[in-house]
Amino acid sequence: MNAMQTKRFSTLPVVFAIAVGGLLPAFPSFAAPHHATKAAAHRKPAAAAPAPAPLAGQTAVAGGPPALPAKAWLLMDFDSGEVLASANPDEPLPPASLTKMMTSFLVEQALRSGKLKQTDLVTVSQNAWCRGSSTESCMYLPLNSQATVIDILRGIIIQSGNDASKAIAEHMAGSEEGFAKLMNAEAQRLGMTHTHFVNPTGLPDPAHKSSARDLAILARAIIRDSADYYPIYAEREFKYNGIKQGNRNALLYTDPTVDGLKTGHTEEAGYCLVTSSKRNGMRLISVILNTNSAQARADESRALLGWGFGNFEKATPIQPNTVVATAKVNYGTADTVPAGLGAPWMLTVPRGQQVQTSVELKPGLEAPVAKGAVIGKVVATSNGKPVGEAPLVAQADVQRAGLMLRTWQHVTKLFGK
Numbered sequence: 001m002n003a004m005q006t007k008r009f010s011t012l013p014v015v016f017a018i019a020v021g022g023l024l025p026a027f028p029s030f031a032a033p034h035h036a037t038k039a040a041a042h043r044k045p046a047a048a049a050p051a052p053a054p055l056a057g058q059t060a061v062a063g064g065p066p067a068l069p070a071k072a073w074l075l076m077d078f079d080s081g082e083v084l085a086s087a088n089p090d091e092p093l094p095p096a097s098l099t100k101m102m103t104s105f106l107v108e109q110a111l112r113s114g115k116l117k118q119t120d121l122v123t124v125s126q127n128a129w130c131r132g133s134s135t136e137s138c139m140y141l142p143l144n145s146q147a148t149v150i151d152i153l154r155g156i157i158i159q160s161g162n163d164a165s166k167a168i169a170e171h172m173a174g175s176e177e178g179f180a181k182l183m184n185a186e187a188q189r190l191g192m193t194h195t196h197f198v199n200p201t202g203l204p205d206p207a208h209k210s211s212a213r214d215l216a217i218l219a220r221a222i223i224r225d226s227a228d229y230y231p232i233y234a235e236r237e238f239k240y241n242g243i244k245q246g247n248r249n250a251l252l253y254t255d256p257t258v259d260g261l262k263t264g265h266t267e268e269a270g271y272c273l274v275t276s277s278k279r280n281g282m283r284l285i286s287v288i289l290n291t292n293s294a295q296a297r298a299d300e301s302r303a304l305l306g307w308g309f310g311n312f313e314k315a316t317p318i319q320p321n322t323v324v325a326t327a328k329v330n331y332g333t334a335d336t337v338p339a340g341l342g343a344p345w346m347l348t349v350p351r352g353q354q355v356q357t358s359v360e361l362k363p364g365l366e367a368p369v370a371k372g373a374v375i376g377k378v379v380a381t382s383n384g385k386p387v388g389e390a391p392l393v394a395q396a397d398v399q400r401a402g403l404m405l406r407t408w409q410h411v412t413k414l415f416g417k
Contacts, residue, residue: 066307075304079348084284091211092196094209096272106183122171124145139152139240153232158238334396353382356382358381
């Protein structure tokens with residue numbers, strides 16, 4: 001018995017050697033253990049992963065979405081970017097003056113960044129000047145006159161002025177062509193994959209196209225990133241140069257929950273409308289492309305928004321500041337770290353349906369783990385279908401353990417203890 005005990009005890013250094021050997025990739029040399037440990041301690045924690053892309057919307061609800069005669073249409077939840085219902089959402093179509101949403105967005109972002117000031121003066125060139133033709137929308141800026149950037153912005157949004165759009169394009173980029181490059185670069189950044197702009201106005205060009213989904217993405221960006229200027233989209237009229245013109249978005253006059261965004265019309269594009277409405281804390285964005293009259297685009301937008309608010313509601317699957325799960329951490333000063341939401345999480349789900357959640361944690365998580373680092377995700381489902389997901393982040397820091405503690409952890413791991 002004593003011989004057996006002696007033999008068993010004598011294997012312990014071997015076990016430790018094996019364990020330390022398993023940790024050697026993180027340590028260049030036993031001759032300088034202090035420096036190796038220091039280098040490991042300064043290893044950067046895992047960077048937070050970007051938020052997951054929005055999921056496709058679920059439209060399998062009682063009654064289904066309304067039948068709309070528009071060539072393409074879409075309904076999007078603003079908060080999540082979920083598409084709740086759509087028809088031909090990715091078909092590139094002429095966007096007419098809906099183009100000016102990108103023109104105004106670039107102006108707004110330049111104002112936010114300081115590249116432009118509201119009081120900067122914009123000169124009206126021969127090219128930008130509108131001759132008062134009844135075939136196009138104009139702000140009626142006099143030739144060779146100057147107007148402030150904020151007046152130009154109102155002229156684009158409320159009066160849909162082609163002259164205002166051309167003038168600001170030349171002011172910011174030297175030419176319409178140069179400004180179109182800025183428009184396309186921003187469209188690419190936003191993920192507008194079925195869009196190509198040729199000019200800042202939306203005047204017909206065979207290569208000038210956008211899709212219902214892309215225009216909803218743009219509208220969402222305006223509401224989210226241009227909060228200081230978004231109230232302009234709800235203004236019903238604007239007077240400039242002694243000429244008062246009304247906003248062409250008919251829903252602004254009939255629905256107090258509607259606060260934007262833009263109309264468009266050419267013979268080729270038909271009648272188009274992008275609208276946003278907020279009711280009881282839920283904001284929806286509707287896009288109607290290529291319908292047959294101004295009345296039809298208003299009626300179809302009203303029907304689509306009414307269906308969306310009637311069939312969907314907000315849900316909070318998990319409250320903020322709640323520990324959702326506990327993640328195992330290898331080689332840390334703590335064996336586990338609590339995981340929770342990094343930000344409030346709200347979903348738009350079919351009305352009356354319950355939401356279930358499941359947690360997926362990253363396997364093989366190793367210290368150091370920084371508070372706020374993404375270490376998993378929580379997935380929400382309704383009636384067995386995914387309706388959204390959110391990242392789970394570490395709720396505390398976990399430092400990397402010292403050499404001896406990591407060695408012992410490795411030993412226990414090898415023996416399954």
